[in-house]
Amino acid sequence: MHASISAAVTAHPRRRPEAEALAASQPGLDFEVVEDPEPDGPRSALRTARLAWRTADPGCTHRLLVQDDMRLAPGFARLVRAAVAAQPDRILCLFTEWGSRTSPAVRLAALAGAGWVPLLDPYVPTTAVVLPTAVAHALAGFPAEPGEPDDVLLLRFAREHGMTPLVSSPNLAEHEQGDSLIGNDVLQGPRHAALFGGPPGDWARVLVPPVVPHLLLFDGVVVCQVPDGDGWRPVLADAFLAPSGLALPDLLERYAVAVGACDPTGRMRRVVADSLLLQLWLAAFCYGVAAYAVLGDVAVVDRALRTVRGAAALxxxxxxxxxxxxxxxRLAGLPALVAPLLRHAISDGCVHAGQAGDQFWKEYLQ
Structure with missing residues (x-):
């Protein structure tokens, strides 16, 4: 199949200069700028998305949409064409933010060399997305629920049509920091890419991990997401680990040993509260379990973490x-500050997984 792409930057009129600059940065894709048709109406990305969906060129196989506050990876046009050629019938998300439910799966794909993971979030990140043109045209008239945003509507459409959106590893778009039209910058904090740019994965390969750990953004606790029918079910991390012989007191003891070795002077705990540092350690421990499940060998996981992609994901x-x-x-310095603890936790989780075999998740997947 020969893939051809019509591309658009969606924008509010007040961001016209930014949108035009983004469009001009990719001369090989001939981006058009699609503006909000009712800029003085209630804040909503759906109006602009509908217009961009409706105006997808019927002579092209795919519609690429990028919002005006994104930055695109070097070689973006070449990469997105290769991605579309490898997955022509899928909804392709080129960005997921670094704290999303899908972001740990993107990091696991980076270790495994895969180009895609299934979407785990309750919305489709429409900040940078590629749709088959037929899907874009169908979305233009797809009825919305009251107050439904474009990213949730797109997921509902996908589910009704038996489609699982894919998220790229690495992400091909990065979210530039700025004021959100709907206040997400205040509600959620900065939303950078889970893994931006760098060597591409295998665009023909979709990694479906048997478990995806996630530190919940608003709750501050770790869950392990496990496949459940057509979706994913969150299981509290301590419950997920219990069949492997680790009860909560065991986890607290392991954390105490790790933090004593990696943070003897308390530098980390002066920036991150001990209770949250525990959860971060637990997320990394479960990431080690998941990495072992994907790669099957402690030494292979260690080497993968030391690659450019693996280190960037970490x-x-x-x-x-x-x-x-x-x-x-404090965010810019946080990765270096906690890196020793994360590496210790991932290694510990990986070794434990090798010793425990399949005793982690079999209870939940049978």
């Missing part, structure tokens, strides 16, 4: 998970 774990709990001026 750097976004802490700021992505903790950006609502750590002062903004």
């Amino acid at each position: 750097r976004t774990i802490a700021p992505g998970a903790l950006r609502r709990f750590v002062p903004g001026h």
Whole structure:
């Protein structure tokens, strides 16, 4: 199949200069700028998205939409064409923010060399997305629920049509920091990419991990997401680990040993509260379990973590998970600060997984 792409930057009129600059940065894709048709109406990205969906060129196989506050990876046009050629019938998300439910799966794909993971979030990140043109045209007339945003509507459409959106590893778009039209910058903090740019994964390969750990953005606790029918079910991390012989007191003891070795002077705990540092450690421990499940060997996981992609993925774990709990001026230094603890936890989780076999998740997947 020969893929051809019509591309658009969606924008509010007040961001016209930014949108035009983004469009001009990709001459090989001939971006058009699609503006909100009712800029003085209630704030909503859906109006602009509908217009961009409706105006997709019927002579092209795919519609690429990028919002005006995104930055695109070097070689974006070449990469997105290769991605579309490898997955022509799928909804392709080129960005997921560093604290999303899908972000740990993107990091696991980076270790495994895969180009895609299934979407785990309750919305489709429409900040940078590629749709088959037929899907874009169908979305233009797809009825919305009252107050429904475009990203939730797109997921509902996908589910009704038996489609599972894919998220790229690495992400091909990065979210530039700025004022959100709907206030997400205040509610959620900075929303950078889970893994931006760098060597691409295998666009023909979709990694479906048997478990995806996630430190919940608003709750500050770790869950392990396990496949459940057509979706994913969250299981509290301590419950997920219990069949492997680790009860909560065992986890607390392991954390105490790790933090004593990695943070003897308390530098980490002066930035991250001990209770949250425990959860960050637990997320990394479960990430080690998941990495072993994907790669099957402790030494292979260790080597993968030391690659450019693996190291870059590791750097976004802490700021992505903790950006609502750590002062903004501390986020840039957070990855280096907690890196020893994360590496210790991942290694510990990986070794434990090798010893425990399949005793982690079999209870939940049978």
